[in-house]
Each structure stands twice: as structure tokens, then as C-alpha cells.
Amino acid sequence: LRAGPASGPRRPAGPRLGGRWRLGPRLGRGAEAETYLATEVARRAEVVVKRVRLGAGWKSFELHEREAKVLGQLRHPGVPRLLAALEEPPGVFNLVMQRMPGEDLREVSKRRRLSERELRDVLVRGLEILDYLATRSPPVVHRDIKPSNLVLDGDGALALVDFGGVADARPEGAGAGSTLVGTYGYMAPDQLHGQATAATDLYALGAVAYLLITGSP
DSSP: OOOOSOOSSOOOOOOEETTTEEEEEEEEEOSSOEEEEEEETTTTEEEEEEEEEGGGOHHHHHHHHHHHHHHTTOOOTTSOOEEEEEEOSTTEEEEEEEOOOSEEHHHHHHHOOOOHHHHHHHHHHHHHHHHHHHTSSSOEEOSOOOGGGEEEOTTSOEEEOOOTTOEEOOTTOOTTTTOOOSOTTTSOGGGGGTOOOHHHHHHHHHHHHHHHHHSOO
């Protein structure tokens, strides 16, 4: 989600979405969705478009709908703003989101080790985001916190991206039922049983800190 401006030969213009955003190169492809860089034509501002095709299965569509609902309610500088949710063309569901500037922590960790001060700042900012999510009603649980989903910009601001596995944690701690979402190595043990609470994300942030400190997952 953090690719820089296109360089080299000019790419052919992609299709427009909603008459407003011009679809650009694909940034990534997961089991549930594809992510593209796009440009808001009027302002020439870059955004991110996440696309799910109806043929991907009911679970993919359910996660897409949940992500749209939750992101549409969140307002925090460390969380991408949902700009639009639209079906275009028929059978293809798109989420247009704010593009968060910077580089993800996976790439940062490949190049260098963070200083003690940088690490403390990352953790403080990460905890501020998790505190915001945990104090929603009902609490919001990301369920897939990992280095590649944490973006650090040049000013030290941190953003949490990719809410494709988001769930709301009910008071009884039921999370999202039996659905297993997360990434091994960062996923809390309770997620293996389909359970998710605010503590689930804290565990994952601790696993991210371990990588940043040691250089190894």
C-alpha cells in the first residue's frame, strides 16, 4: 500500500471508478482481495482501492462488508479513512481508502534496527491506536497486526492498515465466532479458537516489537 510514484514508461490509464478515481497498478493480491493504487482525478491525490469479486466466496464478501462498516465509523489519524464503497462493475465490490504515507515496518526491519527511542515511539503510537479501537462500542479488534500492516512515515507517525480481518469484540468475548483470521507468528493463541478481544491485538503488537528488537520473527 506504500508504493511510491510510478516511474519508467507511462502505464496505460485504467478504468474509472464512480467517475472519480482512476484505477492504477495492482499493489498486492491476497486470498480474499486485490489491492490497487488509484488516483482521484480531480485532485490528483493517490488512494488505495481494495477489490473483492463476488465469485471469491461468501466469506470474502462477509469480511468485505464488515471492513466497510467498521472503517466507515473510525476517525483516527492512524487509521485510513474510508472514502467510498461501491459495486463497479457488477459483481466487483470496491473499498476506496485514504493512502497512508510511509513504509511498512517489515521493510524497515529488513534495512536496519530501530533505535531505543524509535522503538518506544512506535510502541506508544501503536498503543494509542489500539486504545482508540478498544474503546469503541463495541470494541474493534484488528486481528491481523503484523509489521507489514504498520506504516511509519518520515515524521514518525504510525498508521495501522488492512482491516480485512476486523471484528467487533462483544462483551462476552465471542469475537467473530469460529472464523480463524490472523498471521502465524503474530497471532495470539486465543485466535486459534476463533476468539478475539482487545488483548489479542496487544499480543500481536508485542510480537511486532520482538521483531523490531531482534531482527527476527
